[in-house]
Amino acid sequence: MFKYIYNSFYDSVIYDDRYKFILEGLFNTLIIALFAVFIGFIIGIIIAIIRHNHDTNGKLKVLNRIVVWYVNIVRGTPVLLQLMIIYYVIFKSSDISVVIVGILAFGLNSGAYVSEIIRSGLNAIDKGQMEAGLALGFNYAKTMRYIIMPQGVRNVLPALGNEFITLIKETSTGAYIGIMELTKASDIIASRTYDYFFPLIMIACIYLVITLGLTNLVNKMEVKLFNAKC
Amino acid sequence: MLSVKHLKKKFGKINVLKDISFDVEKGDILAIVGPSGSGKSTLLRCLNMLEVPTSGKIIFEGVNLTSKDANLPLVREKMGMVFQQFNLFDHLTVMENLTLAPIKLKVMGEGNAKRKAIELLKMIDLYDKMDSYPSSLSGGQKQRIAIIRTLMMEPDIILFDEPTSALDPLMVGEVLDLIKRLANSNKTMIIVSHEINFVRNIASKVLFLDEGKVQFYGSNKEFFTSKNKYIKEFLDKVNN
Incomplete structure (x- = not known):
């Protein structure tokens, strides 16, 4: 038993420098999740502002309709499908x-x-916060910037942290289009050793360490924010 | 200074304000009184356009606020408002609450804003709360900070929307005292209040609103000595 595990470990990680697959996979997983959460945050803020402006002032009707559809489509279809459409359809003939x-x-x-x-x-x-800002002489945009946004984002920091954790796990679907991320790395190793047990369990542990660590951070942030409010 | 002409406000099919007209001169302290649901707060909120009137004119320092090209943010800098629920900015310290608007709206520089804030905080004996967050203050302290927050902008008129009705009875006094001090310093203000004795003490004019209509508009003395049946009935009710 012990010998089996040792052999499996040796074949999957040491032999032929296979740990390099894992490192590359880990690197790509983290890079994709980090940049994606950054892009997601920018897009998310823009959409939220458009929708808030529409809901409070009745402005930006067309733009609001567009972003509502964007949100519906994205949330209503599988992420793997979106990934495939972007890779196989939109970037079909480019070597991106x-x-x-x-x-x-x-x-x-x-x-x-x-x-x-x-x-x-x-x-x-x-809504008194918005009214107080307006009553002092701020316009809508400045009230959003100095008063509403800072509080809104602070309120949802833990939820945004959870979104990052979700993203880290979702990047595994990138293996389907051949992104060399963690899941793909384990798949490649397994295809060489014909032994799935060790590579899969190993990367499961790596995902777990990352997500549990981040969950811990998010929880700490939640407690801190809660205390700051009281 | 402020002139309201034929102001009407509907919420859906309900006529909340029916043809309201009155004037406020510099130095006036106008109290708007009336039973709950008579439209007092709506009227006050129309004056700085937080509530958009259905029709009518509000002319403040020569600007008609209901016209499309009125620069509302600029007008509101000169028209302070104190809310029932204080509405201090929860994410900012007391000092930041006071200086945010004057600095960001370029009414004064950071140094001057801080100096003025300290001066006002000392006036209301809350200098030691400068770096506290609103969540650590009592209701009375919050409202007094909210009042000096509007003073920071050096407004020409201050609107008070039931400034003491969300307060613990023990804290009403400190807020009323501060408003009284402002009244004595000749500030122009409009106050919606249920504190009828306070109104009797400080108001120069009274507007009695019932069912969205002005039932009485005149001097303090005329109001409190009125023989009108409705007014007497109202005064009897609020005094008990």
């Missing part, structure tokens, strides 16, 4: 790096979810 395709696809996907998170944060703010 799959990692960049992954960043784009997951970023666009995350943007829709983040926009809903931020929107809920903005809606949770008492």
Whole structure:
């Protein structure tokens, strides 16, 4: 038994420098998740502001309709399908790096979810805050910038942290279009050793370490934010 | 200074304000009184256009606020408002609450804004709360900070929307005292209030609103000595 595990470990990790697959996979997983969450945050904020402006002032009707559809489509279809459409249809005849395709696809996907998170944060703010800003002489844009946005984003920081954790796990679907991320790395190793047990369990542990670590951070942030409010 | 002409406001099919007209001169302290649901707060909120009137004119320092090209943010800088629920900015310290608008709206520089804030905080004996967040203050303290926050902008008129009705009875006094001090310093203000004794003490004019109509508009003395049946009935009710 012990020998089997040792052999499996040796074949999967040491032999032929196979650990390099794991490292590359880990690197790509983190890079894609990081950039995607960044893109998602930017898109999310823009969409949330458009929708908030529409809901409070009745402006931006066309833009609002477009972003509502964007959110519906993204949230209503599987992320793997979106990834495939972007890779096989939109970037069909270009030699763009799959990692960049992954960043784009997951970023666009995350943007829709983040926009809903931020929107809920903005809606949770008492409308007196907006009125107080307006009454002091701020216009709508400045009230949003100095008063509403800082509170809205602060309220949803833990939820945004959870979105990042979700993204890290979702990047595994990138293996389907050949992105060399963690899941793909284990798949490649297994295809050489004909032994799936060790590579799969190993990367499962790596995902777990990352996500549990981040969950811990998010929980700490939640407690801190809660205390700051009381 | 402020002139309201034929102001009407409908919420859906309900006529909340029916043809309201009145004037406020510099130095006036106008109290708007009336039973709950008579439209007092709506009227006050129309004056700075937080509530958009259905029709009518509001002319403040020569600008008609209901016209499309009125620069509302600029007008509101000169028309302070104090809310029932204080509405301090929860994510900012007391000092930041006071200085945010004057600095960002370029009414004064950071140094001057801070100096003025300290001066006002000392006036209301809350200098030691400068770096506190609103969540750590009592209701009375919050409202007093909210009042000096509007003073920071050096408004020409201040609107008070039931400034003491969300307060613990023990804290009403400190807020009323501050408003009284402002009244004595000749500030122009409009106050919606249920504190009828307070109104009697400080108001120069009274507007009595019932069912969206002005039932009485005149001097303090005329109001409190009125023989009108409705007014007497109202005064009897609020005094008990």
